[in-house]
Amino acid sequence: xxxxxxxxxQEIYSFEAYEDFIRExxxxxxxxxxxxxxxxxxxxRSLENPHARAYITTENGAxxxxxxxxxxxEEQYIELLVGLAKxxxxxxxxxxxxxxxxxxxxxxxxxxxxxxxxCRVLExxxxxxxxxxxxxxxxxxxxxxxxxxxLPLTPEWxxxxxxxxxxxTYWTADKILAARDRFRVFIAVKGRxxxxxxxxxxxxxxxxxxxxWVDEKYAGQGYExxxxxxxxAQNASHDLIAFVGxxxxxxxxxxxxxxxxxxxxxxHIYATYHP
Numbered sequence: 001x002x003x004x005x006x007x008x009x010q011e012i013y014s015f016e017a018y019e020d021f022i023r024e025x026x027x028x029x030x031x032x033x034x035x036x037x038x039x040x041x042x043x044x045r046s047l048e049n050p051h052a053r054a055y056i057t058t059e060n061g062a063x064x065x066x067x068x069x070x071x072x073x074e075e076q077y078i079e080l081l082v083g084l085a086k087x088x089x090x091x092x093x094x095x096x097x098x099x100x101x102x103x104x105x106x107x108x109x110x111x112x113x114x115x116x117x118x119c120r121v122l123e124x125x126x127x128x129x130x131x132x133x134x135x136x137x138x139x140x141x142x143x144x145x146x147x148x149x150x151l152p153l154t155p156e157w158x159x160x161x162x163x164x165x166x167x168x169t170y171w172t173a174d175k176i177l178a179a180r181d182r183f184r185v186f187i188a189v190k191g192r193x194x195x196x197x198x199x200x201x202x203x204x205x206x207x208x209x210x211x212x213w214v215d216e217k218y219a220g221q222g223y224e225x226x227x228x229x230x231x232x233a234q235n236a237s238h239d240l241i242a243f244v245g246x247x248x249x250x251x252x253x254x255x256x257x258x259x260x261x262x263x264x265x266x267x268h269i270y271a272t273y274h275p
Contacts (some may be wrong), residue, residue: 001020003068005059005060006059007058007059007093008057009057009058009093010056010058011053011055012056014169015043015044015054016068018056018063021066021250025066025086027266029113029114030116031086031115031198032112033083033112034110034135034265036084037265038135041113042083046068049070052069052070052081054066054068054096054152055069055097055196057085057090057094062085064085064087065091065093066082066084068081069081070273071102072105073102073105076104076105077105077106078102078106078107079110080107080251082202083086083118088115094151094247095140105275106272106274107152107272107274109122109127109272110270111269111270112151112199115268119271120246122271125275126274127272128272128273129270129271130269130270131245132245132269133244133246133267133268133270134243134246135242135244136242136243136252136262137240138235138239138241138242138260138263139260139261140259141232141233141236142229143229143230144222144230145157145222145229146223146226147226149188149223150186150187150188150227150230151188152185152186152187153186157189158188160193160194161173161187161194161197164194164197164215165211165213171210176199181203182201182202183201184202185198185199186199186230188218195218195223196212196213196215197212198212198232199211200235201237202234202235206240207240208239208242209231224254224258228259228260229256231260
């Protein structure tokens with residue numbers, strides 16, 4: 001009598017025994033994981049976090065998938081740190097396992113847009129997807145087009161900064177200003193008018209602009225490039241990365257003009273699943 005397929009999910013506590021499987025997936029542009037491609041420590045050091053867990057899926061004893069997760073059931077939140085598999089079945093099995101073990105938890109994912117297997121599983125479960133993003137890194141200093149119009153935010157400009165700042169966001173102007181140990185703010189000024197700003201983290205190994213805005217009356221006149229160039233120069237001893245819509249040709253060109261380059265293999269899609 002022919003035996004059926006035996007599929008299992010097993011928690012693991014190190015990755016050493018699965019190095020061949022990890023390398024096989026990481027070498028395949030259609031299935032590699034953006035977090036792993038960017039920095040392998042996102043997998044190999046993931047279990048240093050007490051809230052992280054790692055699992056493999058197997059079929060008849062052969063490894064079919066390897067996953068590292070951040071599990072915060074008290075916050076009803078789960079985040080995929082790294083997910084490696086080449087077919088739908090491991091992704092579906094892993095999600096079904098988590099749904100049962102951690103009911104009602106929101107799950108967030110950063111996906112390789114070429115990984116159709118994972119995308120299909122999430123689509124079938126009714127997940128929501130953001131537009132594809134390009135990850136860009138600052139690699140070269142450039143001269144700001146309008147250097148004399150870019151200033152660090154000072155108290156005299158804070159009222160104007162509040163008035164202009166986006167409100168439909170977690171990082172409001174109040175929160176940015178209350179977190180000066182994390183953020184720098186630069187503004188673009190024309191005469192006595194604040195016409196642009198950038199909120200950017202600093203002091204981390206990898207920093208990121210959280211907001212870049214220029215009044216539409218002055219768009220395309222070099223203020224975006226100048227804000228980015230000044231912020232990048234102030235961050236020169238650390239990495240500065242940015243995420244730009246893959247279809248946003250104008251936005252990509254602004255970042256390129258400020259010294260950023262697209263990172264190969266780092267395009268991604270953000271997805272959220274609510275069981």
